Amino acid sequence: MTVRIDQDRCIGSGQCVLAAPDVFDQSDDDGTGLVLSAEPSAGLLPGVRHAVERCPAQAVTLEE
Template identity: 50%
Template sequence: MHITIDEDKCCGAGQCVLVAPEVFDQRDDDGVVVLLDADPGEEQNAATREAAAVCPATAISVQEEVTA
């Protein structure tokens, strides 16, 4: 899994941080999401997917790894 964020879309709601604090944080000055781990371990996959799903601004993109 690989995570990307669109800071321009982020509205600072903080839902991602509540759901997956090991993967996401927020900037102190404006609350915009900070990606702590673009390639989280398998143990974080479910929480990371949930964080993307609950993001009100759809600022989080999750790319699943494709196995050949």
């Protein structure tokens, strides 16, 4: 499974970081989301799925 953030859509709300802090971070430059682990372990997937659901810009995707 692969996690991605569409940088063109990201508005920097930080919901992904709140949902899965081991997988996501925010850029110090502009606040947009960053993927720390593009292929997270199975134990982190519930948080990633929650991040996908919570993203107000629908910028976070999980390809299964």
